[in-house]
Amino acid sequence: MAVPMEYYLLLSAAVFCIGVFGVLTRRNALLFLMSVELMLNAANINLVAFSLYHGNLTGQVFSLFTMALAAAEVAVGLSIILVLYRNFRDVDVTEATTMRW
Amino acid sequence: MSMPFDLAPLIPLLPFASFVIAVVVGYFAPRALPKGGAIPGIAATGLSLVLSLWLAVAVQGGETVNKSIYTWVSGQGTFDLHFGVLIDPLSAMMLAIVSLIATLVHVFSLGYMNDEGETGLPRYYAGLGLFSASMLAFVLADNLLMAFMFFELVGLCSYLLIGFWFREPGPASAAKKAFLVTRFGDYFFLIGVVATIATFGTSRFVGTGDHHSFPHIAEQALAGEATVNTFLGMGPEGWFPIVGLLVLGGVIGKSAQFPLHTWLPDAMEGPTPVSALIHAATMVAAGVYLVARMYGFYALLPDVLAIIALIGGFTALFAATMAIVKNELKQVLAYSTISQYGYMMLALGAGGYVAATFHLLTHAIFKALLFLGAGSVIIAMHHNENMWDMGNLKERMPVTYWTFLSGSLALAGIVPFAGFWSKDEVLYEALAHGLGGSTVLLVAYAMGLLAVFFTGFYTFRMVALTFHGESRTETARDPHGVGWNVKLPLAVLGVLAATIGLVNMTPVAKLTGAEIEYLHQWLDLFEPTGAHHYAELLHESGYSVGTAGLGETNLALAGAAVSLALALAGSLLAWRLYAVRDPVVHTDKLGGVKTVLYNNYYQDEYQVWLAEGLTLPIARAADTFDQGVIDGVVNLASSGSLFAGRQVRKLQTGVVSTYAALLTLGLTALILAFALLGGWF
Numbered sequence: 001m002a003v004p005m006e007y008y009l010l011l012s013a014a015v016f017c018i019g020v021f022g023v024l025t026r027r028n029a030l031l032f033l034m035s036v037e038l039m040l041n042a043a044n045i046n047l048v049a050f051s052l053y054h055g056n057l058t059g060q061v062f063s064l065f066t067m068a069l070a071a072a073e074v075a076v077g078l079s080i081i082l083v084l085y086r087n088f089r090d091v092d093v094t095e096a097t098t099m100r101w
Numbered sequence: 102m103s104m105p106f107d108l109a110p111l112i113p114l115l116p117f118a119s120f121v122i123a124v125v126v127g128y129f130a131p132r133a134l135p136k137g138g139a140i141p142g143i144a145a146t147g148l149s150l151v152l153s154l155w156l157a158v159a160v161q162g163g164e165t166v167n168k169s170i171y172t173w174v175s176g177q178g179t180f181d182l183h184f185g186v187l188i189d190p191l192s193a194m195m196l197a198i199v200s201l202i203a204t205l206v207h208v209f210s211l212g213y214m215n216d217e218g219e220t221g222l223p224r225y226y227a228g229l230g231l232f233s234a235s236m237l238a239f240v241l242a243d244n245l246l247m248a249f250m251f252f253e254l255v256g257l258c259s260y261l262l263i264g265f266w267f268r269e270p271g272p273a274s275a276a277k278k279a280f281l282v283t284r285f286g287d288y289f290f291l292i293g294v295v296a297t298i299a300t301f302g303t304s305r306f307v308g309t310g311d312h313h314s315f316p317h318i319a320e321q322a323l324a325g326e327a328t329v330n331t332f333l334g335m336g337p338e339g340w341f342p343i344v345g346l347l348v349l350g351g352v353i354g355k356s357a358q359f360p361l362h363t364w365l366p367d368a369m370e371g372p373t374p375v376s377a378l379i380h381a382a383t384m385v386a387a388g389v390y391l392v393a394r395m396y397g398f399y400a401l402l403p404d405v406l407a408i409i410a411l412i413g414g415f416t417a418l419f420a421a422t423m424a425i426v427k428n429e430l431k432q433v434l435a436y437s438t439i440s441q442y443g444y445m446m447l448a449l450g451a452g453g454y455v456a457a458t459f460h461l462l463t464h465a466i467f468k469a470l471l472f473l474g475a476g477s478v479i480i481a482m483h484h485n486e487n488m489w490d491m492g493n494l495k496e497r498m499p500v501t502y503w504t505f506l507s508g509s510l511a512l513a514g515i516v517p518f519a520g521f522w523s524k525d526e527v528l529y530e531a532l533a534h535g536l537g538g539s540t541v542l543l544v545a546y547a548m549g550l551l552a553v554f555f556t557g558f559y560t561f562r563m564v565a566l567t568f569h570g571e572s573r574t575e576t577a578r579d580p581h582g583v584g585w586n587v588k589l590p591l592a593v594l595g596v597l598a599a600t601i602g603l604v605n606m607t608p609v610a611k612l613t614g615a616e617i618e619y620l621h622q623w624l625d626l627f628e629p630t631g632a633h634h635y636a637e638l639l640h641e642s643g644y645s646v647g648t649a650g651l652g653e654t655n656l657a658l659a660g661a662a663v664s665l666a667l668a669l670a671g672s673l674l675a676w677r678l679y680a681v682r683d684p685v686v687h688t689d690k691l692g693g694v695k696t697v698l699y700n701n702y703y704q705d706e707y708q709v710w711l712a713e714g715l716t717l718p719i720a721r722a723a724d725t726f727d728q729g730v731i732d733g734v735v736n737l738a739s740s741g742s743l744f745a746g747r748q749v750r751k752l753q754t755g756v757v758s759t760y761a762a763l764l765t766l767g768l769t770a771l772i773l774a775f776a777l778l779g780g781w782f
Binding site for chain 2: 020023024025027032093094096097098099100
């Protein structure tokens, strides 16, 4: 127990906030995907940290699931971005505003 | 149960079949229909007549039937609704009258419609068939609801037939008026039917086994031996008269009693055989028949009886006065019908069940005769109905003249023709029970007696103007001939009008003590609806016979003498004035009175005012309230949510960043809220 728990949590919070900041400020859909990855990995850091803290493996197993989910999400996300590009000749999310009232 | 009773449902079903034939064949293959549907109609009503007479013979043998045929709603532990057949002396008599008149009217129509080259005959005969069928089914009905249904069907048929010449404005509007005015009365009847079923749990006229009839339950309830549901917080004494009056509303509409009589004179726009059917046997008779049918109930309610008597007496006089100034043959007859049905109501109200039934019987015969006679005259006059254009027709059409005269003597009440015996009995009942201590009945009697004079006057004014004097127009000098199909019904009815009164010669019976009151005996054959039973009920309701110290026989003879004298006076006066070579319009001497009479006491005007001046504004106001307030609230709710939706949807910009920002902000706000409320800080 060399590193105290708080550091892991602070790291995780920082990575998550970076991800949220990216989603809110960027217009490029690819950067959206990357930001989402950051948020997911922030959660993974938390899971692994708590797993270590509690001394069982449940959190680590969960983080494996999260990674699989992230992979799937990227696959879906990339295909959406491809279609977006095909339709709008761009991957700027503020351009594709046809799905509204 | 014997053969004729099993066949009883066929009596209305046969004319119904002729209706179906006329409609179906008339629509798909009009050429295949013999005489435009007249032959099936005559065959059907003729067979009904035979069956009715057979039934009457069986009833004379002491048999009756009261059975349910088809139950269409059966309640668990409450009431059931069914169609059934009730054949007692009253309905057997009525069946015979209705089918006889219907048959003769069908035959007469051959002369009036077919020979005159009318078009649309299948429609006409279909109407006649349905009309006869619904009236016969109404007569057979064993419960009030079934009676109501066929009562309505009768009204519908009158609408269809009065409006037969619907391309002309007159008949179309008359048909509408007849339908609406009678519907107005029927509305009360409908509430009355519901009230009867709600009160007694049954609407049977006569009980069988465990099922009691509603008059019987009412009798027990008034005696405190049974409990019924009453409404409006009243006891049986207060509630029953209301039920009785509600049903009476339908009767007043259908039987053209004041103030709902206005439809009947207009109904003259229909073909004349239809008028004969409406006035003699079907439509108008239905109202009076209904009161007679449920007389066991009315006999318990002396207040309602007094109202019936008063309405009847007033209508008899009121309509008779209007008849004396009319110029058209059928108009005179129309008002005489209203007046004569007033007599029947007077008899029913005065406790004269037999008298009313008797007058219903004789009136059916002589009024059908008069209308068919008028139809014959109208054929001869090329559809001109104005009596001032006729004159001296007795030379040209003797059969019509002699039969019409027979009917007129019966209508005026001259001995020994049918109307004398029945009208005399009506007046006797009113007088005797009035002297027994009822001022209302005496007033009604006085009005009825006065109407006798007017009846004699207008009847013989009509006869004299039509058949006597000099021919006043070219058409009257050379009238169109009529065939056997006109003369046969006239002959049959002419003989009956002279003789049918002999079935119940009460004054003669009282004088000689002979047992010749056959109708009275006939109506006593079945105890629960017998005249004797009703007399007992009336006695318990406080009706008693008074004789003013003359004795019953002398009173009957004095009454008969007075009414005969009045009838003769009226007739002779009319004869003196009008049976001359060149009659003049003597009624002009009445001056302003004539204008009032000619305009029917402005009854139509005030009813139109009621509709247009009163009901229409109220309906408009209600419409405004409905459209403005009721619909306004609903519309406000919908436009409010539409507006809100239009504003809120602007959140959906389509820019993903906005959604993400909103999500984040929302989450942050939630966390902050939980934090503040949860006291994390």
